[in-house]
Each structure stands twice: as structure tokens, then as C-alpha cells.
Amino acid sequence: MELPKFILGDNTDYPESIFVIHTDFPRFVIDLKTDDVEWFEDFDENDEEELSTEAEGLITKATEFYDREVARYEEE
Secondary structure, three states, X not given: OOOOXXXXXXXXXXXXXXXXXXXXXXXXXXXXXXXXXXXXXXXXXHHHHHHHHHHHHHHHHHHHHHHHHHHHHHHO
């Protein structure tokens, strides 16, 4: 099965939060309410610099994905 790059998620235990799950490497979940990011990958010290650069762009894309999805719901 091919998964979309981003998936929206919610959970009744966290009623104020909206989560965006990134399914490609590096996989992560971001809580858009708090901007907390949980990585599903293990990184070593050599990866830290590249990760910080790439993470900023991926988090921006995750936020843009959320905005696009909300706009589509509002159009209906």
C-alpha cells in the first residue's frame, strides 16, 4: 500500500490538538497546537545538522498541508 506523505490525525484524549503525521523518512508526528514534534527515527550526531535543516522545511510543509486540508473542508 502506498501512503500519502502527510495524514491528519486527532484523538479524543487531546481534544484541542490536531496532529499531522509525516509518513516518509524522516517519519514524525507534529502537534500543531504546541508545535511538539515526535520523531519515529533514531538519529546519530552526524545527522543532527542535516536533520535541523530538513526538519524546518518538513514542518513548514506539514503546516501547509493542514491549511490546505482545512480550506478544502470549508469549501464543501
